[in-house]
Amino acid sequence: MQTCALCKNKTTLKESHIIPKFVTEWIKKTGITGFLRKSENEYKRREQDGFKKYLLCENCEGLFSKSEKKFAENIFIPYLRDNKEEFEYQEWLNYFITSVNWRLLYLELIDYLNKEVDITQNNIEEITKAAQELGEYLLGKRSFPNNVESHIYFLNDLAFVRHAHLRPISFFRRSIFGFLLENNEPFEYSYVYSNLSGILIVTAIKKTKFDMWTNTLIEDQGKLTINQLMGSPVLGDLISVLEHANEGSVPEHQAQRILEQLKKNENNIENSKFLEEFIKDQDLQELYRKLFEEE
Structure with missing residues (x-):
């Protein structure tokens, strides 16, 4: 017998x-190869592409x-498949975000106890407390922590225009990963975030005083649109992940050749989102040239 990470039974x-799992299935279903995007690099941090663990009992699963089904049907599929830009939600969305990021946070704390990762001493007490309170919230034993x-955040084109050469749309739409991001100097902060095929979900345990989040905060119920802004260490970390993942990326002249071939054979990839994402990356590169390279 083993101990459930959540209920402790x-x-x-x-x-x-x-x-x-529905995120992985979407990427495979809408891609050309049927595989998840893999980096040429080995991250020092855990890659979460299809990562599984014996963690929960059947009841906690x-x-x-329930919230996974709600998120998939009301936000994930409408946004990625139908390009929907406005979403109504209720308490299930906060529960879903917490359920995903709590799993990541729990595993990071286990790795910390096993001395496999470092967590800043100034933050460890607050992070541990947050993990406990979020777990109690998931079990229905308390309300969501006030702090x-x-x-x-829907990862949009313009947020990464300065990194257009790294093909950010294709990367984020074709990948899944999640990390604990925390630091002590020069500013204290701690977040847990996950990229779900271009939809970023963030649990902010301690923000910096310079953080800017516009139309991103999840409450008991409300309405979301893709008209958002984010200024946070999380964005900087996403750029770092993007840069590390793009070693060995397709050269520009080859990318143009691939695009031409894809356009000639659109019927062969009608069930794929690859062409749409590829064209968006091409358009983003053209926008970068107009904004920063033309006199």
């Missing part, structure tokens, strides 16, 4: 997807599955 554990915030 001794029972048989299920092999849990740390990032929900059931708790999470923690949930955010959702």
Whole structure:
């Protein structure tokens, strides 16, 4: 018998997807190769592409599955498949974000106890407390912690225009990953975030005083649009991930050749989102040239 990470009962554990399975299935279904985007590099931080762990009992898996279904049907699929730009939500969205990022946070704390990762001493007490309170919230034992915030940010083209040469749209739409991001100097902060095929979900445990989040905060219920702004260490970390992942990326002249071939054979990839994402990256590069290279 093993101990469930959430309810702490001794029972048989299920092999849990740390990032929900429907994200992986979407990337495979809408890609050309049927595989997830992989980096040429080995990150020092854990890659979450299809990562699974014996973590939860069947009952706790059931708790999470309800909000996962709501998120997939009401936000994930409408945004990625139908290009929807406005979404209504209720408490299930905050629960979903917490359920994903709590799993990441729990595993990071286990790695910290096993001395496999470092967490700043100034932050460890606050992060540990947040993990405990978020777990109690997921079990229905308490309300959502007042000092923690949930955010959702749709990774848009303009946020990465200065990094257009790295093909950010294709990268973020074709990948899934999640990290604990924390620091002590020059500013203290701690966040847990996950990229779900271009939809960023963030649990902010401690923000900096310079953080800017516009139309991203998740409350008990409300309406989301893709008209958002984010200024945060999280954005800087995403750029770092993008840069590390793009070693060995396709050269510009080859990319143009691939685009021409794809346009000639659109019927062969009608079920794929690859062409749409590829063209958006080409357009973003053209925008960069107009904004920063032309006199």
